[in-house]
Amino acid sequence: MNSADLGRRVGVPSTALFTDQYELTMVQAALKAGTADRHSVFEAFTRRLPEGRRYGVVAGIGRVQDAVENFHFDDEMLAFLRAQDIVDGPTLDWLADFRFSGDIWGYPEGEVYFPGSPILRVEGSFAECVLLETVILSILNHDSAIAAAASRMSVAAGGRRLIEMGARRTHELSAVASARAAYIGGFDTTSDLAAGFRYNIPTVGTSAHAFTLLHDCERDAFRAQVDSLGRGTTLLVDTYDVAEAVRTAVEVAGTELGAVRIDSGDLLLVAHRVRQQLDELGAAETKIVVTSDLDEYAIASLAAAPVDAYGVGTQLVTGSGQPTCSMVYKLVARATSADPAEPLQPVAKKSLGAKSSVGGRKWAARRLDEDGVAEAEVIGTGPVPDELADRQLLVELVRSGEVVAREPLDVARDRHIAARRGLPLSAMQLSRGEPVIPTEYV
Known part of the structure; x- marks a missing residue:
């Protein structure tokens, strides 16, 4: 990151009425x-x-x-x-x-x-x-609460990558501040483009279930995504049948497939099954990303699972139950x-x-x-x-x-x-x- 977090402050409006x-x-x-x-x-x-x-x-x-x-x-x-x-x-x-x-x-x-x-x-x-009292407290109370939750999740993740993806679960401006605080607390990337633009935080994102449902079959959806984003993309594999989706994903992208994402079900059990299936299909380097209402306790419970990255939304941007300090x-x-x-x-x-x-x-x-x-x-x-x-x-x-x-x-x-x-x-x-x-x- 360059010296810009410093952030992009051009055109920043006055904060004087953010007060009591x-x-x-x-x-x-x-x-x-x-x-x-x-x-x-x-x-x-x-x-x-x-x-x-x-x-x-x-x-x-x-x-x-x-x-x-x-x-x-x-x-x-x-x-x-x-x-x-x-x-x-x-x-x-x-x-x-x-x-x-x-x-x-x-x-x-x-x-x-x-x-x-x-x-x-x-x-x-x-x-x-x-x-300055109110504006200072509103910033510190919010951002420090998110950073503390992020830090606990980072500890629980034990070095595995963390993706901040809570923009749709909070106010649009809070989402940007949350992504910033989460990055300080140990998260690696954000899905929020405004946070990426303003603070140079690395951004990630591929597709949602809607993209799969748009197409006539899962194979067509995977093919469209791979053709557009390359074999290193992350394919969402739990829209229908996970085992069938993993098989199709490797057939479409080959063993160079970047990652698969699991967003539902018993994540511990499903992750083990998916890892075994990927290895059997020759996709040993394909990563597994899990999402689905995670918090630090859920992340810790997955410590023994073959998971490479966690995507966290609601619990992160609400301070994991403690939204203020x-x-x-x-x-x-x-x-x-x-x-x-x-x-x-x-x-x-x-x-x-x-x-x-x-x-x-x-x-x-x-x-x-x-x-x-x-x-x-x-x-x-x-x-x-x-x-x-x-x-x-x-x-x-x-x-x-x-x-x-x-x-x-x-x-x-x-x-x-x-x-x-x-x-x-x-x-x-x-x-x-x-x-x-x-x-x-x-």
Whole structure:
């Protein structure tokens, strides 16, 4: 992949109305009170991992950078806000000139995270930081949930190829974001052409049952596909009788047939039978692809099957039962003026129950044991201990409103593989359990 994931951002529309009304009404009230310019620090984090998850996966950082870069109010948006009487005239004037001018630090994309991890730190005036809350959370909550599901499926697949094919199971824009997040989490390809176009993710696809049903017989359908796409294509063999279809597929394409796809039935049993049949027909190099409502548990159950690739749709793009990460975006420190040199005062929500937070601008580092395996996520607000100085997790993403760190998706994908390998082996278990390492505050 070239430097373009960077993605194709030409013509990207403004993200300014991807927000909740109270973000704007808070700005109005703060402007009137004279507190809107107070130097502030917000952090995005989650208080707990989704049930059953042993670790989280950071995804969506690149999309957050794009969203911040494109967060501005055009004339049509301002006219809408005026017509709906959302905010007053002085606030509209302030919004008309708005561009984020602060700094953002965060966990790099593909990194793993745990409860309390300061995944994103946004710093600037109160008004400009609070405006970004909703769009940041909508991206991080969605993309990180999909990436975590993808990571679990990648672990279950054990090195076999994974195809993202959930575009028809979610909103058309969510489908593109899901394909991107799935690629970071370990998937190899996508069926979604918009994701391929925008993020340079490899795309795949051949035919559906409708193509077979279009033709007068299965042989005619296979012949048409092979004539068009070549012998290396993947033929769908479960429209009628699987054994007959496999025989016909090899007769039409020869032993150079690329792959067959199975989309129904007892996948474990059928895969074994198809593999035996292909070998007997001399098509030992023909691959077997299975689809049909797979999730990480179904993939794991097929570990002993002669399967070469899995196609996953619904369960992937819905986070395999956990479609959000429950990340929040909280003010953790603020000054009494706009001066960045003025000392920050830690602030925190002190609600009863599980909704309290820890105040102060935070750093994060991962402590390793003597074997180089992660043993704790360490979070602090004071000086970083010397032994953790080279293990810090946050990197600079935006400086004075300008994006300073964009990277190809392959970098984030490789980072995730490395981060996952650095966790204790119990992180790979699909059984329910607590986070694989504790979070320690110092």
